[in-house]
Amino acid sequence: xxxxxxxxxxxxxxxxxxxxxxxxxxxVLVDTGFGMEDAxxxxxxxxxxxxxxxxxRAETTALAQLEALDFGAGxxxxxxxxxxxxxxxxxxxxFPEAEVHVLAVELEAALxxxxxxxxxxVGAHWRHDPRWxxxxxxxxxxxxxxxxxxxxxxxxxxxxxxxxxxxxxxxxVAVKTGDxxxxxxxxxxxxxxxxxxxxxxxxxxSFFQNLTAxxxxxxxxxxxxxxxxxxxxxxxxxxxxxxxxxxxxREQDRASVAATAx
Ligand SMILES: [Zn+2]
Numbered sequence: 001x002x003x004x005x006x007x008x009x010x011x012x013x014x015x016x017x018x019x020x021x022x023x024x025x026x027x028v029l030v031d032t033g034f035g036m037e038d039a040x041x042x043x044x045x046x047x048x049x050x051x052x053x054x055x056x057r058a059e060t061t062a063l064a065q066l067e068a069l070d071f072g073a074g075x076x077x078x079x080x081x082x083x084x085x086x087x088x089x090x091x092x093x094x095f096p097e098a099e100v101h102v103l104a105v106e107l108e109a110a111l112x113x114x115x116x117x118x119x120x121x122v123g124a125h126w127r128h129d130p131r132w133x134x135x136x137x138x139x140x141x142x143x144x145x146x147x148x149x150x151x152x153x154x155x156x157x158x159x160x161x162x163x164x165x166x167x168x169x170x171x172x173v174a175v176k177t178g179d180x181x182x183x184x185x186x187x188x189x190x191x192x193x194x195x196x197x198x199x200x201x202x203x204x205x206s207f208f209q210n211l212t213a214x215x216x217x218x219x220x221x222x223x224x225x226x227x228x229x230x231x232x233x234x235x236x237x238x239x240x241x242x243x244x245x246x247x248x249x250r251e252q253d254r255a256s257v258a259a260t261a262x
Contacts, residue, residue: 003245004193004202012204014052015245016087018062019184021175023156026077029098030173030184031242032062032091037124044124045086054087063094073097078151080158082186082242083170084110086122096128101150103162104134106169109214117214120167135160142174143233145225163188163226165219166212172226174237178258181237182251189223189241195230 003012016033039058042049058064063073076095081088081102089110092100110121133150140147140159148160157176164170166187173184190209193200201209213219230239240247 004191004200012202013245014190014243015248017184017240017242017244017248017251018091019173019175019182020062020066020076021156021158023154025154027066027071027075028078028080028151028154028156028158029062029076029091029095030080030175031082031088031186032079032094033060034087034090035061035092035094035125036063037093038086038090044122045090046122047119048086052087056090061094062091078154080150080160080173081106082173082184083167084125085120085167085187086125088186088242089125090122092125092130093128096130098131099133100130101133101135101160103160103169103171104136106167106171107132107134109168117167120212143229143237145172145229147174163222165215165217165222166209168214180235183226183229183237183239185226185239185241187242188219188226190243191241192244192247194223195227195239197227197231199227 018033019030021028034054034056036058038045039056039061042056073095074097076098079095079098079100081100083106084102109117113121135148135150140149142159142161145161150160151158159174161172161174161183163172163185170186170188172186172188175182189195190205191201210216226239229237240251
């Protein structure tokens with residue numbers, strides 16, 4: 001129902017896929033997953049905890065994984081968030097010095113949620129008063145999408161590609177890599193099958209996405225545009241989303257092959 005394989009009653013698996021980008025000016029983190037305080041105090045995640053049963057452990061936080069690579073919290077100078085849902089923003093307090101880039105409309109939603117949005121945001125994730133950097137709509141064109149170049153001062157090319165629908169201010173994040181672009185699509189889709197032609201999606205994930213979208217028509221339209229991008233420009237752009245464990249494993253394999261080749 002969740003992964004499209006395994007038994008009907010088998011527990012499904014969902015990942016939190018973050019990116020860490022090494023630049024000449026420290027690390028840029030794209031999304032943060034859950035954080036240390038979520039692991040210490042999972043009760044702060046509210047009803048979501050009972051619905052999704054997240055396995056929040058200190059050793060799988062972005063901070064712990066970076067420390068295992070000999071980085072420290074202070075090395076993360078910039079965080080770019082696809083959106084501020086609790087499963088993407090929990091690590092913000094672990095990097096209190098970082099600037100946090102977000103679409104202005106998303107920050108507005110998170111700080112002043114409507115009644116139906118309240119369960120998705122956790123105020124404890126920004127109690128430390130992050131150094132927000134808000135961005136408006138895109139200005140440039142990127143493979144037919146609106147885009148916005150951020151962090152012009154650093155040597156990595158990083159664009160926001162607004163993909164509204166899952167939340168009010170949801171955005172993709174495009175990163176120029178050695179061989180093309182990597183587009184982190186956040187929660188614009190949940191399963192790699194949605195980017196295939198013809199598309200497919202495990203039923204529980206379809207249900208969940210319809211249920212949680214702030215604008216479901218916009219969400220579906222953007223998902224379909226992404227599928228078209230994958231089919232027309234799949235050789236130049238690699239798509240990953242926030243929660244597909246299959247994509248996470250694929251990209252981890254690719255990264256370790258690249259590291260071995262260096
Ligand atoms: Zn999510």
